[in-house]
Amino acid sequence: MNVALPQYEAARTSLAAQARQWLHQTNGALSDELTLQPARFSLGLTPAHLQPDAVTTAVCGFCSTGCGLHIHLHQGEAINISPATIYPVNLGAACPKGWEALSVLTASDRAVTPLARNHRGRLVPVDWDAALRTFCERFQKIQQQHGPESVAFLSTGQIATEEMALLGSLAKFGMGMLHGDGNTRQCMATSVVAYKQSFGFDAPPYTYADLEESDVIVLVGSNLCIAHPILWQRIVRNRHRPEILVVDPRRTETAMAATQHLALRPKSDMVLFYGIAYWLVEQGHINSEYIQEHTSGFEEFRAHLAEYPLSRVVKETGLDEAAIQHAAQTIASGKRVSFWWTMGVNQSYQGVRTAQCLINLALMTGNLGRPGTGANSITGQCNAMGSRLFSNTTNLLGGHDFTNAAHRKKIAKILDINEARIPDQNSWAYPEIIEGILRGKIKGLWVIATNPAHSWINQQGVRDILSRLDFLVVQDMYHSTETAQIADLVLPAAGWGEKEGTFINSERRIGLLKKVSKAPGQALSDFSIFRLVAQYWGCGEMFSRWTSPEAVFHLLKKCSRGQPCDITGIRDYRMLDESGGIQWPFPEGVTEDRPERRLFEDGRFLHPDGRAKFLFEAPRDMPEPPNARYPLLLITGRGTAAQWHTQTRTDKSEVLRTMYPRQVYVEINPQDAKQAGVKPNQPVVVESARGRIKATAFVTATAPPGQVFMPMHYEETNKLTHAHFDPYSRQPSYKDSAVNIRPLADGDVDL
Ligand SMILES: Nc1nc2c(c(=O)[nH]1)N[C@H]1C(S)=C(S)[C@@H](COP(=O)(O)OP(=O)(O)OC[C@H]3O[C@@H](n4cnc5c(=O)[nH]c(N)nc54)[C@H](O)[C@@H]3O)O[C@H]1N2
Ligand SMILES: Nc1nc2c(c(=O)[nH]1)N[C@H]1C(S)=C(S)[C@@H](COP(=O)(O)OP(=O)(O)OC[C@H]3O[C@@H](n4cnc5c(=O)[nH]c(N)nc54)[C@H](O)[C@@H]3O)O[C@H]1N2
Ligand code: SF4
Numbered sequence: 001m002n003v004a005l006p007q008y009e010a011a012r013t014s015l016a017a018q019a020r021q022w023l024h025q026t027n028g029a030l031s032d033e034l035t036l037q038p039a040r041f042s043l044g045l046t047p048a049h050l051q052p053d054a055v056t057t058a059v060c061g062f063c064s065t066g067c068g069l070h071i072h073l074h075q076g077e078a079i080n081i082s083p084a085t086i087y088p089v090n091l092g093a094a095c096p097k098g099w100e101a102l103s104v105l106t107a108s109d110r111a112v113t114p115l116a117r118n119h120r121g122r123l124v125p126v127d128w129d130a131a132l133r134t135f136c137e138r139f140q141k142i143q144q145q146h147g148p149e150s151v152a153f154l155s156t157g158q159i160a161t162e163e164m165a166l167l168g169s170l171a172k173f174g175m176g177m178l179h180g181d182g183n184t185r186q187c188m189a190t191s192v193v194a195y196k197q198s199f200g201f202d203a204p205p206y207t208y209a210d211l212e213e214s215d216v217i218v219l220v221g222s223n224l225c226i227a228h229p230i231l232w233q234r235i236v237r238n239r240h241r242p243e244i245l246v247v248d249p250r251r252t253e254t255a256m257a258a259t260q261h262l263a264l265r266p267k268s269d270m271v272l273f274y275g276i277a278y279w280l281v282e283q284g285h286i287n288s289e290y291i292q293e294h295t296s297g298f299e300e301f302r303a304h305l306a307e308y309p310l311s312r313v314v315k316e317t318g319l320d321e322a323a324i325q326h327a328a329q330t331i332a333s334g335k336r337v338s339f340w341w342t343m344g345v346n347q348s349y350q351g352v353r354t355a356q357c358l359i360n361l362a363l364m365t366g367n368l369g370r371p372g373t374g375a376n377s378i379t380g381q382c383n384a385m386g387s388r389l390f391s392n393t394t395n396l397l398g399g400h401d402f403t404n405a406a407h408r409k410k411i412a413k414i415l416d417i418n419e420a421r422i423p424d425q426n427s428w429a430y431p432e433i434i435e436g437i438l439r440g441k442i443k444g445l446w447v448i449a450t451n452p453a454h455s456w457i458n459q460q461g462v463r464d465i466l467s468r469l470d471f472l473v474v475q476d477m478y479h480s481t482e483t484a485q486i487a488d489l490v491l492p493a494a495g496w497g498e499k500e501g502t503f504i505n506s507e508r509r510i511g512l513l514k515k516v517s518k519a520p521g522q523a524l525s526d527f528s529i530f531r532l533v534a535q536y537w538g539c540g541e542m543f544s545r546w547t548s549p550e551a552v553f554h555l556l557k558k559c560s561r562g563q564p565c566d567i568t569g570i571r572d573y574r575m576l577d578e579s580g581g582i583q584w585p586f587p588e589g590v591t592e593d594r595p596e597r598r599l600f601e602d603g604r605f606l607h608p609d610g611r612a613k614f615l616f617e618a619p620r621d622m623p624e625p626p627n628a629r630y631p632l633l634l635i636t637g638r639g640t641a642a643q644w645h646t647q648t649r650t651d652k653s654e655v656l657r658t659m660y661p662r663q664v665y666v667e668i669n670p671q672d673a674k675q676a677g678v679k680p681n682q683p684v685v686v687e688s689a690r691g692r693i694k695a696t697a698f699v700t701a702t703a704p705p706g707q708v709f710m711p712m713h714y715e716e717t718n719k720l721t722h723a724h725f726d727p728y729s730r731q732p733s734y735k736d737s738a739v740n741i742r743p744l745a746d747g748d749v750d751l
């Protein structure tokens with residue numbers, strides 16, 4: 001920038017003053033009107049001796065269930081949490097993480113000032129003005145040398161929708177980036193693509209009440225009991241004595257509670273579901289009227305199914321013929337059958353087609369759009385669903401398409417920006433961004449509320465790759481995360497409870513989060529950080545209307561107009577607060593919200609012809625099957641209800657820490673343990689073609705012979721995983737890597 005010195009100094013002084021002002025706003029008093037508003041749901045239930053402002057309600061900031069939590073306040077500051085009693089999601093229940101949401105805020109490793117790496121390679125505290133200047137100077141220099149696309153961002157499903165929208169707009173429209181993706185790629189990308197292809201829009205159709213209305217519940221690759229415990233409670237409330245089929249290679253907590261457990265061979269789901277579909281066709285258990293009226297492609301699908309006779313299914317899944325037939329019969333005889341899936345489906349090299357197997361089963365049996373039915377993907381993070389629609393990563397704001405000129409025009413008009421600022425191409429997906437760094441195309445990276453150095457597949461690779469960047473910025477609540485530790489600049493962020501905005505949960509319910517606690521030190525809400533970046537970057541003008549999360553919410557409402565996710569009917573935050581959240585769609589003109597709404601009740605889907613598509617494909621071979629050198633298949637996933645992902649938060653609660661093993665462990669079947677000479681609780685070495693780690697052996701029959709399980713919560717796990725992806729969704733296949741296990745030996749001194 002060629003600004004004359006006095007002017008430049010003046011500009012700097014005013015920016016620094018602005019930084020100070022926002023710091024004050026974010027960390028100052030909690031006198032926000034909304035925060036102190038008593039939750040309507042608490043009113044009748046709050047004991048009289050409590051002040052009316054002593055309790056407020058906010059949605060939980062961990063998983064996508066989106067429970068309502070009562071936050072107990074003393075002089076405006078949160079002091080305790082209990083589950084909201086009549087919030088439509090959780091009905092008075094919460095899991096340990098929700099109960100402990102406040103205690104993770106006060107950890108000693110909270111980032112309390114910006115940190116910059118000095119010439120000696122150490123991260124040292126700097127003030128916001130210096131941090132923001134470094135941020136802009138370094139990224140702008142990279143862009144000048146290598147083009148605007150050489151800087152990218154990786155974001156998250158764990159900040160407010162308004163924050164995601166501001167980040168995505170700032171990065172792409174303001175800072176000229178083309179590439180930005182979220183950790184939702186690791187998680188929900190498969191469901192997004194499956195729904196888009198099958199239904200014409202990314203539209204999970206269900207409402208949680210369906211869990212209580214079904215008479216048959218099929219859970220595929222989902223360990224609901226620990227990953228979504230409150231949704232499991234909704235099943236427990238089901239009065240129809242439902243059949244619960246769990247399809248999971250492992251004997252999980254959820255499988256143990258099922259009425260039928262189909263412990264199929266990993267990644268043989270497609271064969272199983274095509275086989276069941278074939279059986280349903282052969283036995284005449286399909287809903288021909290529904291197929292005729294509301295779908296396309298069934299005849300081709302039927303022809304494809306002929307290749308999946310029961311004999312093949314038995315051979316490839318390893319299941320008994322009787323068990324498969326019983327499952328098929330159960331689905332056939334159910335009046336209200338719902339199909340639910342999570343990461344056992346999504347995190348697969350053939351995830352999209354596997355998810356579509358479940359969509360196909362729902363369509364061919366007419367189990368969609370009615371209570372207790374649906375092809376239902378359960379989301380993971382508190383706001384993965386917000387990210388799917390409003391993060392400006394894979395979609396243009398509001399579920400629009402970057403490559404569609406009319407869409408760009410519409411959004412440019414609403415935001416009052418020059419249409420040319422909106423990229424006309426899609427961003428690279430997360431794995432392409434990582435690869436882009438490797439190829440020298442991406443030189444600068446801004447990482448917000450995600451911890452790739454722990455969570456990305458084949459972590460060894462990713463750490464090496466991140467270290468090749470010219471400039472890495474990490475914006476996080478904690479300075480101690482694996483990724484923050486290798487950053488050049490760390491920006492301290494306020495967390496859940498320290499800021500406001502909205503989250504969208506798995507059943508499309510938009511809920512409110514509130515500022516009930518002060519952020520520590522100089523930590524700022526992500527929203528304030530993005531606004532400051534805009535000012536320092538020189539594009540503050542473009543975001544002059546993005547003054548507060550609620551102001552942004554109104555902009556996003558406008559972006560949603562006419563889309564399947566239209567929310568123009570939501571008046572304001574207060575309306576969300578008073579209604580216990582509102583499910584999309586909620587277009588203007590709707591006066592009264594029904595407490596539970598499902599999609600496709602009229603059988604009209606979102607493709608131009610109004611029909612849902614049958615999509616299918618031959619299954620592919622596992623890219624890295626167990627072999628002589630690495631004879632066991634490593635499955636990874638959630639370990640306990642008390643652990644959250646890379647443990648930056650849940651590791652900070654003393655209560656939660658009592659609920660899980662502190663050190664990394666591997667579950668191994670007694671048969672395999674015997675073969676490998678491994679005793680219970682013995683230290684072992686787990687090795688794959690990527691790396692070698694030390695773990696404790698948990699010898700247990702929950703791991704089937706030939707398979708071992710490691711939770712993702714320990715940093716070691718992703719040193720072993722093999723980076724391979726679904727071709728349509730680019731989602732990593734985290735649950736099928738070949739490993740070997742042996743007792744720890746004297747020679748393993750380096751571990
Ligand atoms: N406590 C806790 N809860 C969480 C989270 C957390 O970290 N901790 N994270 C949240 C997030 S972001 C997500 S995405 C969800 C994930 O929730 P889930 O998907 O339920 O959790 P996972 O353990 O990753 O995987 C589920 C199951 O898939 C099975 N599986 C593996 N391979 C196959 C296969 O080939 N076929 C089938 N049918 N099943 C297979 C595994 O054995 C595992 O039991 O949980 C959310 N909830
Ligand atoms: N092997 C294996 N690996 C996996 C999986 C698996 O099943 N197996 N699952 C994958 C899945 S489904 C997921 S979703 C990912 C999750 O992977 P990550 O996103 O890397 O995991 P988190 O620990 O949730 O990271 C979130 C980060 O955001 C920070 N944070 C929290 N709140 C805020 C906030 O308000 N603002 C800011 N700026 N920061 C905040 C936290 O401190 C934390 O560092 O892991 C994936 N990795
Ligand atoms: S189930 Fe999910 S949303 Fe509910 S309290 Fe637990 S972590 Fe929070």
Ligand SMILES: [Mo]
Pocket residue numbers: 186187188380381
């Ligand atoms: Mo996830």
